[in-house]
Amino acid sequence: MAASKSVAIVGGGISGLAAAFRLARRTSPTSYKVTIFESTDRAGGWIQSTVTDEGNVLEGGPRSVRPAGLSGRAALNLVYELGLQNSIIAVNSKHQAVSNRYIYVYNKLHKLPSGLMSMLKPISPFSKSLMYMILRDWWMHYGTKPSLKDSDESVYQFFQRRFSTEMADFLADPFCRGTSAGDARKLSMKACFPQVVNYEEQYGSILAGALLDKAIPISEADCPLVYQAKKERWRMWTLQNGMETLVNELFKQLTKCGVNIQLNTKCQQMSFLSDGKVMINSSEGLQDFDHVICALPAKNLGAILSSQHPTLSSKLSKIESITVAVVNLIYDEAIPAVNGFGHLVPSIESPGILGIIYDSCGFPQLDSKTKSSTRFSVLMGGAWFSQIHKENATDDYYIQMAVNAVRNQLGVKLEPSTVKLSMQRDCIPQYTIGHLPLVRQIFDYIAMHSLPMSLVGASYQGIGLADCIRNANLAADRI
Numbered sequence: 001m002a003a004s005k006s007v008a009i010v011g012g013g014i015s016g017l018a019a020a021f022r023l024a025r026r027t028s029p030t031s032y033k034v035t036i037f038e039s040t041d042r043a044g045g046w047i048q049s050t051v052t053d054e055g056n057v058l059e060g061g062p063r064s065v066r067p068a069g070l071s072g073r074a075a076l077n078l079v080y081e082l083g084l085q086n087s088i089i090a091v092n093s094k095h096q097a098v099s100n101r102y103i104y105v106y107n108k109l110h111k112l113p114s115g116l117m118s119m120l121k122p123i124s125p126f127s128k129s130l131m132y133m134i135l136r137d138w139w140m141h142y143g144t145k146p147s148l149k150d151s152d153e154s155v156y157q158f159f160q161r162r163f164s165t166e167m168a169d170f171l172a173d174p175f176c177r178g179t180s181a182g183d184a185r186k187l188s189m190k191a192c193f194p195q196v197v198n199y200e201e202q203y204g205s206i207l208a209g210a211l212l213d214k215a216i217p218i219s220e221a222d223c224p225l226v227y228q229a230k231k232e233r234w235r236m237w238t239l240q241n242g243m244e245t246l247v248n249e250l251f252k253q254l255t256k257c258g259v260n261i262q263l264n265t266k267c268q269q270m271s272f273l274s275d276g277k278v279m280i281n282s283s284e285g286l287q288d289f290d291h292v293i294c295a296l297p298a299k300n301l302g303a304i305l306s307s308q309h310p311t312l313s314s315k316l317s318k319i320e321s322i323t324v325a326v327v328n329l330i331y332d333e334a335i336p337a338v339n340g341f342g343h344l345v346p347s348i349e350s351p352g353i354l355g356i357i358y359d360s361c362g363f364p365q366l367d368s369k370t371k372s373s374t375r376f377s378v379l380m381g382g383a384w385f386s387q388i389h390k391e392n393a394t395d396d397y398y399i400q401m402a403v404n405a406v407r408n409q410l411g412v413k414l415e416p417s418t419v420k421l422s423m424q425r426d427c428i429p430q431y432t433i434g435h436l437p438l439v440r441q442i443f444d445y446i447a448m449h450s451l452p453m454s455l456v457g458a459s460y461q462g463i464g465l466a467d468c469i470r471n472a473n474l475a476a477d478r479i
């Protein structure tokens with residue numbers, strides 16, 4: 001008879017759900033009795049899609065997933081295993097939402113170089129062409145190994161050291177804002193761009209590294225969607241009715257498989273018993289398990305472990321997250337604004353407004369089918385949240401700030417017909433300088449004390465949805 005192991009999963013965001021799905025699908029010799037503890041009244045964490053009465057999809061959290069790399073494939077494999085392949089909406093390399101990405105500098109939009117031709121000549125606001133900067137980097141550093149081996153530096157310092165202050169201000173800074181709402185001066189180069197640091201360490205030159213890097217071949221375990229994504233050169237995807245479709249399907253199938261999903265059940269404390277079990281103290285009482293997968297933000301986990309493991313707790317609490325105000329705006333006209341994914345605003349231009357996503361350009365399939373409409377999302381705050389925050393400010397204060405940004409930066413003079421503010425408190429973990437050694441110390445502590453515990457989620461090894469899914473699979477496979 002197959003042995004059975006009880007596994008608790010704390011946190012019902014995508015990381016917790018994906019880990020549960022992986023365990024639920026695993027067959028003999030061990031079967032798993034899985035319980036998910038989720039403190040709120042819904043699963044999905046930051047994945048929050050709303051469909052308006054007119055059929056416009058508004059995302060309060062993630063809106064697209066990249067298919068590239070091992071993580072990208074893990075996400076596509078999950079979509080396939082859930083049978084959601086017909087719901088996928090993909091955008092390929094030729095689409096404007098991929099080739100057209102802008103920065104808003106000196107009060108106007110500047111298209112970032114994409115493709116060889118645009119890299120050959122200087123494009124405003126850059127005084128030198130991107131190709132010049134890359135070749136200069138090669139010429140100056142090829143064969144040398146000025147690595148960060150034992151040290152770390154900020155993303156900003158790295159770009160300034162290897163390229164120029166201009167590249168740090170207009171490329172590195174907005175990129176960090178557009179992927180973690182963070183400050184490039186504080187974020188760790190090694191944690192945010194491990195691949196680029198690897199190129200520097202291995203080849204001295206970033207160009208040489210990029211050219212010599214070998215793509216990881218698709219494996220037999222990959223599903224047909226992965227092959228299709230490669231063949232059709234997909235660059236990002238979403239799902240019909242938004243990213244929450246993924247959560248809804250996971251919830252449905254997990255419940256069907258017998259996974260016990262306890263909503264409104266906050267894990268208050270966790271203790272490790274001498275018989276090797278772990279005790280979860282939640283609003284539902286005490287329950288013990290053979291193993292726990294912690295899929296909640298590191299800081300929350302730190303609070304739960306503080307009495308039994310204060311050293312581990314204090315390390316976990318060092319991983320801070322920032323707050324983002326997301327404002328979705330719908331205008332009742334097809335606005336021929338700018339075509340592209342969106343634009344980012346470098347912090348030296350305007351710290352509080354991080355960027356604007358032109359949702360209707362990337363995924364017009366998520367616009368209303370019955371009424372002409374254009375969707376935008378304005379993302380504000382992040383590492384600069386204190387600069388936009390006002391004590392006792394009403395929702396309208398943030399919404400007006402977003403409407404003004406669309407008016408001033410995109411010239412949209414209309415008033416939106418629908419507005420939605422999602423104040424996403426402590427939503428994106430910041431991989432600041434020293435993040436990698438800190439994570440190593442946390443994992444080493446767990447191994448040294450033989451705690452029956454795995455850590456997954458955006459706090460540790462990748463904030464993108466695809467990374468969360470891959471790391472959840474790996475953790476489930478290691479149990």
Ligand SMILES: Cc1cc2nc3c(=O)[nH]c(=O)nc-3n(C[C@H](O)[C@H](O)[C@H](O)COP(=O)(O)OP(=O)(O)OC[C@H]3O[C@@H](n4cnc5c(N)ncnc54)[C@H](O)[C@@H]3O)c2cc1C
Pocket residue numbers: 010011012013014015016037038039040043044045046047060061062063064065066265266267268295296297300304324326424427428456457458459463464465466468
């Ligand atoms: C505004 C925004 C935009 C984003 N855009 C993108 C994008 O376009 N593409 C992309 O790939 N990624 C994007 N991301 C990142 C991605 O959405 C997140 O990193 C990912 O969803 C995190 O998932 P998670 O399961 O690790 O954590 P979470 O979603 O934070 O889930 C953790 C869960 O744990 C629960 N919890 C917390 N404490 C307890 C407790 N004590 N007991 C029980 N449950 C608890 C929480 O309620 C939550 O449901 C974005 C994130 C944000 C916030």
Ligand SMILES: C=Cc1c2[nH]c(c1C)Cc1[nH]c(c(CCC(=O)O)c1C)Cc1[nH]c(c(C)c1CCC(=O)O)Cc1[nH]c(c(C)c1C=C)C2
Pocket residue numbers: 066101102175177178179180181236324341342343344354355356357379462463464465467
């Ligand atoms: C303006 C702020 C933000 C925008 N998106 C996010 C913020 C904070 C959040 C976000 N966007 C992406 C990720 C996943 C990162 C990953 O590791 O996969 C997260 C957490 C995807 C993404 N967005 C941009 C880039 C370059 C990426 C990485 C993947 C890709 O190349 O597609 C750029 C970008 N983000 C925003 C805008 C307006 C923008 C570019 C014009 C909004």
